Ligand SMILES: NC(=O)c1ccc[n+]([C@@H]2O[C@H](COP(=O)([O-])OP(=O)(O)OC[C@H]3O[C@@H](n4cnc5c(N)ncnc54)[C@H](O)[C@@H]3O)[C@@H](O)[C@H]2O)c1
């Protein structure tokens with residue numbers, strides 16, 4: 001680990017001056033890892049804004065921590081807090097991570113999803129533009145929607161041609177389902193805020209970078225239902241499957257688990273974000289895919305691998321019935337739809353930031369499931385042992 005006191009050098013050999021970063025949504029999964037990285041390896045200061053701080057508590061207390069004074073938490077909701085503008089003014093750089101970003105919400109709370117991902121982000125873009133602050137805005141790979149190939153006949157050989165599935169920032173179209181498929185409320189809101197940020201860059205000179213994460217996973221992602229989140233809550237797939245494994249239940253495969261995803265280890269992805277922070281001349285004006293094209297699996301294959309890895313790290317036997325199929329309507333309700341396949345093209349991030357992911361899916365699952373087991377297994381045992389109230 002590099003010492004925060006040693007001078008950091010950018011990709012062009014220039015020294016990097018310490019920044020004050022206003023990080024909105026700093027208390028979430030990505031924010032917590034980014035704060036950790038900034039505190040342990042750089043001299044940058046963080047104004048950490050969020051409604052919650054449970055995932056960054058270890059960075060805030062006790063006061064004897066080596067980065068004491070470089071991270072300050074501000075508990076606020078950006079929907080309705082006048083302190084936002086002042087905090088943005090105090091910063092050199094703004095990073096906006098705040099969002100509703102769990103698919104179970106997109107079709108059941110579409111209004112909250114659209115407000116959170118578009119309306120609530122508007123003042124952030126406006127203040128950055130008005131006060132000439134650089135903005136790194138977190139979008140999503142979901143803006144690509146479905147692949148062109150998904151509309152070809154199942155047996156078409158063109159489906160094997162990357163031109164029909166590879167997702168490129170400057171070329172690929174955004175393909176969403178019909179309006180009653182409310183799953184796309186999130187992707188559509190994210191697309192519109194991307195267009196707004198881009199237009200502010202073109203018309204008002206806003207210095208911006210847009211990040212499109214492709215399924216970043218690792219410790220502290222979402223919550224385990226009934227332990228550190230609502231019992232009936234539905235987190236993203238890593239936490240859903242972790243919860244099933246911890247409880248010894250079958251893993252639920254939505255619509256047969258045929259959808260494909262590429263998963264990248266959060267720690268690899270955070271390296272890419274740090275490069276963006278510290279190389280503005282190379283990152284400004286760009287949209288970056290950040291993912292690991294080598295880690296592609298179907299959701300069924302992910303489940304099978306997680307079952308194997310969990311058995312290894314926990315020393316327990318896999319459940320007797322390892323997986324069960326459920327329909328998307330049963331699991332998510334009316335209006336769900338899915339991205340069929342997500343492989344990031346890496347040309348732009350390779351060229352601009354010389355970044356490549358390192359960690360294989362097996363290795364990242366091994367470290368993540370070791371964390372899940374250590375963090376939650378005892379708590380789950382206690383909950384299971386409790387008599388059910390009659
Ligand atoms: N994790 C991924 O792989 C992934 C993939 C694609 C896109 N993204 C995007 O990255 C960003 C961060 O994702 P994450 O996985 O860390 O999610 P997360 O839910 O863990 O973090 C989001 C944080 O924003 C906070 N927040 C939401 N609304 C707020 C508000 N009104 N005021 C203050 N704070 C608010 C939440 O409390 C939460 O701590 C999101 O914009 C998401 O759309 C993430």
Ligand SMILES: O=C(O)[C@H]1O[C@H](OP(=O)(O)OP(=O)(O)OC[C@H]2O[C@@H](n3ccc(=O)[nH]c3=O)[C@H](O)[C@@H]2O)[C@H](O)[C@@H](O)[C@@H]1O
Nearest residue numbers: 101103140142213214215216236237240252253254259299
């Ligand atoms: O992480 C990302 O890059 C983006 O994708 C996610 O979308 P998605 O990948 O569909 O979300 P997951 O909940 O992780 O689901 C992945 C797949 O697993 C399936 N799934 C999920 C949960 C489960 O228990 N079983 C199951 O089969 C889903 O139907 C879907 O096909 C979310 O939209 C965002 O967090 C983010 O923008």
